[in-house]
Amino acid sequence: MPLPTFRVELTENQQITPKVHKLVFKFVEPQHFTYVPGQFVSFILPHEGDKPLKRSYSIANLEQNPENTQHLEIVVAYVEGGKATEFFFNARPGLEIDITGPFGLLYLPEELPKRVFLIGTGTGVAPYRCMLNQLNDYPDTEFHILFGAQYEEDMFYLDDFKRAAEQDNIFFHRCLSKQDPLSEGCSKGYVQHKLESFDPSPETDLVYLCGNPNMVDDVFNLLKDKEFGVKQVKREKYVFSKY
Numbered sequence: 498m499p500l501p502t503f504r505v506e507l508t509e510n511q512q513i514t515p516k517v518h519k520l521v522f523k524f525v526e527p528q529h530f531t532y533v534p535g536q537f538v539s540f541i542l543p544h545e546g547d548k549p550l551k552r553s554y555s556i557a558n559l560e561q562n563p564e565n566t567q568h569l570e571i572v573v574a575y576v577e578g579g580k581a582t583e584f585f586f587n588a589r590p591g592l593e594i595d596i597t598g599p600f601g602l603l604y605l606p607e608e609l610p611k612r613v614f615l616i617g618t619g620t621g622v623a624p625y626r627c628m629l630n631q632l633n634d635y636p637d638t639e640f641h642i643l644f645g646a647q648y649e650e651d652m653f654y655l656d657d658f659k660r661a662a663e664q665d666n667i668f669f670h671r672c673l674s675k676q677d678p679l680s681e682g683c684s685k686g687y688v689q690h691k692l693e694s695f696d697p698s699p700e701t702d703l704v705y706l707c708g709n710p711n712m713v714d715d716v717f718n719l720l721k722d723k724e725f726g727v728k729q730v731k732r733e734k735y736v737f738s739k740y
């Protein structure tokens with residue numbers, strides 16, 4: 498069965514950190530799109546030859562209702578010599594392109610344990626931004642959002658995460674591996690160091706990992722040593738495409 502395809506038009510392309518662009522699209526045909534926060538879409542990029550050039554991006558929308566939305570927001574990190582990077586970083590409003598989706602299982606189930614860790618490096622926090630409005634549905638769960646980057650200037654969507662963290666059960670942690678000195682509210686090191694400080698346990702915790710494949714593997718191995726199984730760790734690796 499062919500995958501559902503949507504035509505979207507670029508309405509905004511903004512550099513939001515030295516290496517990240519935010520792109521906003523409106524749905525042209527069909528004009529509406531329904532997804533579950535945490536999912537991703539695939540863009541079908543212009544290409545030469547027979548093989549379609551597809552690249553996936555997490556849905557970063559922040560909205561109350563993910564049903565029949567009319568827009569799509571993504572964040573794209575710079576990759577040297579990258580085909581999609583070149584395409585997206587130079588794209589101008591008005592550009593039309595096809596996407597398929599939504600895909601992925603990195604969403605919140607109906608029931609959650611006592612603590613949930615939402616861990617992302619770089620653009621890997623996009624799906625968590627998309628989930629922020631949903632977190633209100635789980636007043637008995639403590640959410641810890643761990644955002645990892647090298648420097649403070651590499652971080653984005655901070656106002657959204659900080660606003661969410663005004664709620665008693667939501668905590669936002671910034672982990673910076675190279676920043677010196679550190680601003681208030683940030684800690685030095687990798688997300689895995691921060692996670693260890695919470696003494697995670699498979700009895701009480703569910704962990705989400707998204708972004709750089711090395712980070713996802715490192716944290717998963719750390720959790721396996723603490724008796725976490727695949728059901729207690731949800732993973733979305735931003736693996737590179739083969740062509």
Ligand SMILES: Cc1cc2nc3c(=O)[nH]c(=O)nc-3n(C[C@H](O)[C@H](O)[C@H](O)COP(=O)(O)OP(=O)(O)OC[C@H]3O[C@@H](n4cnc5c(N)ncnc54)[C@H](O)[C@@H]3O)c2cc1C
Binds near residue numbers: 576581
């Ligand atoms: C489910 C999923 C969701 C994703 N969501 C996002 C997202 O929200 N935001 C986002 O920015 N990316 C995301 N990605 C990654 C994205 O799909 C592309 O792989 C990425 O943008 C690079 O594509 P490119 O065409 O620019 O580079 P390519 O032309 O594919 O690669 C160019 C060269 O760089 C290498 N390379 C590719 N990516 C990296 C990297 N990250 N680090 C180091 N070397 C690299 C390749 O091996 C190749 O040699 C996601 C991937 C998956 C699978």
